[in-house]
Amino acid sequence: MRAIWTITMRELQSFFDSLMAYIMLIAFLGFSGFFTWLFGADVFFVKQASLQSFFSIAYWTLFFFIPALTMRQFAEENRSGTLELLLTKPVSDWQVVLGKFLSTLVLILIALALTLPYYITVASIGPIDHGAVWSGYLGLILMSAAYISIGIFTSSISNNQIVSYLLALFIGIFFQIIFSLLSSNFGGFIGEVLSFLSVSTHFDSISRGVVDTKDLLFFLSLIFLGLILTEANLAKKRL
Amino acid sequence: MxxxxxxxxxxxxxxxxxxxxxxxxxxxxxxxxxxxxxxxxxxxxxxxxxxxxxxxxxxxxxxxxxxxxxxxxxxxxxxxxxxxxxxxxxxxxxxxxxxxxxxxxxxxxxxxxxxxxxxxxxxxxxxxxxxxxxxxxxxxxxxxxxxxxxxxxxxxxxxxxxxxxxxxxxxxxxxxxxxxxxxxxxxxxxxxxxxxxxxxxxxxxxxxxxxxxxxxxxxxxxSEGHEILRVKIEEGDKNEIFKALQGLNTIGMVDFMKKDETAFEIQTKPGLSSRREVFNLCVGKGWILTEMTPIETKLEDIFRELTMN
Structure with missing residues (x-):
């Protein structure tokens, strides 16, 4: 446990030292704030005390930002050889993978925590469905965790950060939108499967305030799959 | 451990x-x-x-x-x-x-x-x-x-x-x-x-x-098969010295050192030593022996020998 936390803290520190964290926080708050309050289908346009507009913009900004945070994590260690040093310390592959996963998740949690003033503001303007807000946040956290584990996996594949960024987007876009677009074209069983595989289906249902075990199961298995593939990738390098 | x-x-x-x-x-x-x-x-x-x-x-x-x-x-x-x-x-x-x-x-x-x-x-x-x-x-x-x-x-x-x-x-x-x-x-x-x-x-x-x-x-x-000596002999004709050295029966091979006219590199036959013979030869001929240095086999040579095929 201590090893995982040690790695998480080092990664977090490196996010903040490299300005990556600040850039991400500012860009995320800037984008989501702009579209929540000032432009397009913002809170005032919708004329409802709800954070729906924030959740739908955060859904896309996180999709693009998360791979930018995770792309470095294994690619850079692979390229510079520090991975060898890390894995010859008394830590297991799992601890390394989890440590890196948690560090990005903590950064996303910080970013989301900084949007809580939006919630407070909206709540002070009108009657707000508190349950829907909290489950919306839960949806964002689960979705982020899923994309983090995909991003970490693609980072472990390549030595090149750009390659791992693009690969993460490529894999991610299927879950983000393509499966759901396809599912409306296919009917029947295939349509159902595709719709189940789509992150947007589960995110929408959670952010409406309905937290179903099916949705939780979907996100948790996606997270687990990404992490287990990353671990397998690390083990493969040592053969 | x-x-x-x-x-x-x-x-x-x-x-x-x-x-x-x-x-x-x-x-x-x-x-x-x-x-x-x-x-x-x-x-x-x-x-x-x-x-x-x-x-x-x-x-x-x-x-x-x-x-x-x-x-x-x-x-x-x-x-x-x-x-x-x-x-x-x-x-x-x-x-x-x-x-x-x-x-x-x-x-x-x-x-x-x-x-x-x-x-x-x-x-x-x-x-x-x-x-x-x-x-x-x-x-x-x-x-x-x-x-x-x-x-x-x-x-x-x-x-x-x-x-x-x-x-x-x-x-x-x-x-x-x-x-x-x-x-x-x-x-x-x-x-x-x-x-x-x-x-x-x-x-x-x-x-x-x-x-x-x-x-x-x-x-x-x-890898030390044979002794290698570096000798410097003065007061004599270098060709004559060369011939005399080669005539000694403990010596396998004699070489001029490139830069120095009076210096020679001597490779003794395996298992023998030729230091005494060289000295006696010089005394007998009236040449002056100014240097005799055994050359150690360098680790580099051993390394090369073992790793070059």
């Missing part, structure tokens, strides 16, 4: 990087690992450090096997990989803190350990700098510090002095010698003088196989 390598084989595809090698390093011994590039030094060291899984064979460090207790081995080993990879964006002191925590050193003792390492490795002036800003010599010291911070019983150093200037090489060498007294050390290098200066025992490997094993003196003896 002893290191025991048994029938270690590591293949990359069809190529055997390390081919069925076995050796043992005893506690307190500094073993020099020599070999040309691509001989399998690094692969062997990575396997001992539990980074690579061998295809065949087993490695024990103390009582622990790399298959059954890799974590115990990792705790007892200090490893400096080739090219000394470090996190360039971290300050030295933070990095050492990170490594100390990973090694499971208790929180209360981390500070003391770090200060000790900074002193031992001479990093006092650089401890707040980022690792990326350090010169190569200081980077190497950070690499050593991270390998030593948990006071390991076994040290695996892959080319610890590559790319350093001569002063730094001497310093690092002294450091290794100092630390190596109570520990088991394996260090690899392709600089022969370095291995000779630091190590108690030398292991030469070539194409994945061990081709020589012993102290530098043992290795010399092995």
């Amino acid at each position: 002893d290191i025991v390598v048994e029938n270690l084989t590591k293949k990359y595809g069809a190529q055997r990087a390390v081919d069925n090698i076995s050796f043992r390093v005893k506690t307190g011994e500094i073993l020099g690992f020599l070999g040309p590039n691509g001989a399998g030094k690094t692969t062997t060291m990575k396997a001992i450090a539990t980074y690579l899984t061998p295809n065949e064979g087993d490695i024990h460090v103390g009582n622990f096997s790399i298959y059954e207790n890799p974590d115990e081995i990792k705790k007892n080993i200090g490893y400096l990989p080739e090219n000394n990879p470090l996190y360039n964006d971290m300050p030295v002191i933070d990095y050492l803190k990170f490594v100390a925590a990973l090694q499971g050193i208790e929180k209360g003792r981390i500070r003391e350990k770090i200060l000790h390492m900074i002193n031992t490795c001479g990093l006092e002036g650089e401890k707040h700098k980022k690792i990326g800003e350090l010169s190569k010599g200081y980077r190497q010291r950070v690499g050593l510090a991270q390998a030593l911070i948990h006071d390991p019983q076994v040290l695996i150093l892959d080319e610890p002095t590559s790319g350093l200037d001569p002063n730094q090489i001497v310093e690092i060498r002294e450091l290794i010698k100092k630390i190596g007294r109570e520990k088991t050390v394996i260090l690899s290098s392709h600089i022969l003088a370095e291995v000779e200066a630091t190590c108690d025992r030398i292991l030469i490997i070539n194409k994945g196989k061990i081709v020589a094993d012993g102290t530098s003196r043992d290795l010399r003896k092995q």
Whole structure:
């Protein structure tokens, strides 16, 4: 446990030292704030005390930002050889993978925590469905965790950060939108499967305030799959 | 802690990087690992450090096997990989803190350990700098510090002095010698003088196989077939001297030294010595012998002989 936390803290520190964290926080708050309050289908346009507009913009900004945070994590260690040093310390592959996963998740949690003033503001303007807000946040956290584990996996594949960024987007876009677009074209069983595989289906249902075990199961298995593939990738390098 | 390598084989595809090698390093011994590039030094060291899984064979460090207790081995080993990879964006002191925590050193003792390492490795002036800003010599010291911070019983150093200037090489060498007294050390290098200066025992490997094993003196003896002398004889015609020398029955071959008119290189026949004969010859002819130096077989020559096919 201590090893995982040690790695998480080092990664977090490196996010903040490299300005990556600040850039991400500012860009995320800037984008989501702009579209929540000032432009397009913002809170005032919708004329409802709800954070729906924030959740739908955060859904896309996180999709693009998360791979930018995770792309470095294994690619850079692979390229510079520090991975060898890390894995010859008394830590297991799992601890390394989890440590890196948690560090990005903590950064996303910080970013989301900084949007809580939006919630407070909206709540002070009108009657707000508190349950829907909290489950919306839960949806964002689960979705982020899923994309983090995909991003970490693609980072472990390549030595090149750009390659791992693009690969993460490529894999991610299927879950983000393509499966759901396809599912409306296919009917029947295939349509159902595709719709189940789509992150947007589960995110929408959670952010409406309905937290179903099916949705939780979907996100948790996606997270687990990404992490287990990353671990397998690390083990493969040592053969 | 002893290191025991048994029938270690590591293949990359069809190529055997390390081919069925076995050796043992005893506690307190500094073993020099020599070999040309691509001989399998690094692969062997990575396997001992539990980074690579061998295809065949087993490695024990103390009582622990790399298959059954890799974590115990990792705790007892200090490893400096080739090219000394470090996190360039971290300050030295933070990095050492990170490594100390990973090694499971208790929180209360981390500070003391770090200060000790900074002193031992001479990093006092650089401890707040980022690792990326350090010169190569200081980077190497950070690499050593991270390998030593948990006071390991076994040290695996892959080319610890590559790319350093001569002063730094001497310093690092002294450091290794100092630390190596109570520990088991394996260090690899392709600089022969370095291995000779630091190590108690030398292991030469070539194409994945061990081709020589012993102290530098043992290795010399092995390849010392014949005595080689450098002599300088004055007050005589050089062709006449040459002929007379060649006439001696203990001498196998005589050569002019290129630069010096009066100097010759003499190779004695195997198992014999020709020093007395040369002296007597000069006395008899009235020539003046101004120099006679036995030339030692250099480790370089042994190395070349063993690794060139």
